[in-house]
Amino acid sequence: MKRVLIVQLTRFGDLVQTKRLILTLAKRGFEVHLCVDRSLKDLANIIYPECVVHELIAHGTGISDNGMTSVLPFNFKVFQTLKDINFDKIYNLNFSPMNYVLSSLFDPRKVVGHKRVNGQTVKDPWLDLAFRFSTERRNNINLVDYWTALSPDMIPPSQVNPVAAPGGGGIGVVMAGRESRRSLPFDVFAPLILSARSVNKNKNIFLLGSSSEKKAGEKLLSKFPSSIAKDTVNLAGKTDWKELIETVSKLDLLMTPDTGTMHLAAHLGTPVLGFFLSSAWCSETGPYGKGHTIIQADFDCSPCVESQPCYNNLKCLEPFKESNMARFIATRKAEHLPQGLSVFESECDFLGTEYVLKAGHDATKDRRERIRRFIGCYLGILDLGEYGPFPELAEKFYKEKDWITRSRLLS
Structure with a gap:
């Protein structure tokens, strides 16, 4: 049996976005092994049941109270296990110190992506x-x-994710992504959610996210009329990976900034309505596959670099605040779209997923x-x-x- 190892040590969304590579290698006849951060092992086993999953402690989420004294022996044992497997190829996808250490376990001629050769990092x-x-x-x-x-x-890109289609289970809302400037404040987001709910009448709303988004969810709920608040469930911090997948798979729509849950929805074939601003740009990190919609903030400074200060007072957020924005969500008519925004829908072409303009400008x-x-x-x-x-x-x-x-x- 031919074996390959994919080393994907970054976060939730990146793990889901490794899917086309995993499916490609499996189709070529390889037994695919996947090395991930310990915090994502359960998710990897669920969404990639055909893979052999190995866990490393690559991020702080996997460190116990014993600190580094527990990390080193744990990772050393994993390194030894991987070194003893005769992999035909190692796909090392990230350029972190841990990735380079891991690549050094193998013959550099077998490593694809990021590696060390004679002590030097090579791409x-x-x-x-x-x-x-x-x-x-x-x-x-x-x-x-x-x-x-x-x-x-x-x-083919069309074979990666299902064509997005409503599941009948209501509207999912992801409050925030890892990068704060990419997210809509709760008072800006609330009228957009209510507008989507007006089209999908009598649908439950599910607030999704980590435990850190629980209070934001409560603030969002305070902006809802009582008739809708009673049909809203705040699941932030209350779902494990299996429960999150079950919830997202049944949704009619997921409203979200650029988040890992967005990529999970694409993996499951759940339609995404994404709000991209600041450093998020749909052609780079939009949901993969056909049938998703991105409302993209488009200014001369877009997309920016999240780690650098914003000198424009986050002007890319302003169009989302306009009253016409909620109207556009309900009608999807171009004349209701505020200036500074463009609407793209995902399609598949010869190369992969591409975003096609539906309203606004694509300069x-x-x-x-x-x-x-x-x-x-x-x-x-x-x-x-x-x-x-x-x-x-x-x-x-x-x-x-x-x-x-x-x-x-x-x-």
């Missing part, structure tokens, strides 16, 4: 090139496709389509003779080593 040529595309974040590709392109013969559409064709030719999906050449893109994105060393475009 796979595809990741090196794709990282340069992030200089044009509006035109970047979905993170799911970024990771999957490390493997040849990717499965970089032509540029993004050309970059997608450029990437398609590099990956061998499209014929360079038919779609190329791309002199201006090659000049911007290629370095000398891309021509000197082997690349998919030249092979």
Whole structure:
């Protein structure tokens, strides 16, 4: 039996977004092993039952009261287990210190992605090139496709997640993501939820999130009329992974910022209505597959870098506050959409998931389509003779080593 190891040591949403790579490798006949942070082991076992899951303590959530004295022996044992397995390939997806330590256990010729060679950190040529595309974040590709392109013969994007369809179980609401500026304040979010509820009459509302969102959920409830508040269940901090999956899988709609639960909904085929602002941009991290809608804040400073201060008083939040915003949620008519917002719906194309404009503006559409064709030719999906050449893109994105060393475009 051929075996591969995927090392995905980041967080909830990233684990779900590894799905296309996992399915691709499984279709190629590999037994897929998956190494994740200890806090995500149960989730990984549920959503990827075909994988052999290994757990590491990579984040603080997995550290017990004994601190590092418990981490080192636990991780050492896992390292030894992984080292003793004869993997044909190791897909190391992250560039954290833990990932590099783990990559050092294996023959570097077997490691794809991030690795150490003779003590130096090395990035796979595809990741090196794709990282340069992030200089044009509006035109970047979905993170799911970024990771999957490390493997040849990717499965079609339409085979990754189900086409989104209402489940009949009401409306789910995720209050906040990991990055605070990407989230809508409860007083801004409340009228949008009520507007969606007006279309889906007599539907229950479920507030989802971690225990830290419980109080935010209570504040949100205070903005609801009593007739709707009685049909609202605050599940923040009250669901384990299995219960969260059961709840999300039955929803008609999930209203959310860019969150892990959003990606879980896409995995389950639950329609997403996403609110993207600040550093979130739908072409990079929007829900994967067909049938999801993103309302994207679009300003000259969008998307920003979350770790840097906002010098524009978070102006990307302002359109969501306008009274017409709730009206748009109810009607989905372009004339009701506030200035500064664009609406995109997810589709699948030759490369992966792409977002198509439905209302507002998409100033970089032509540029993004050309970059997608450029990437398609590099990956061998499209014929360079038919779609190329791309002199201006090659000049911007290629370095000398891309021509000197082997690349998919030249092979």
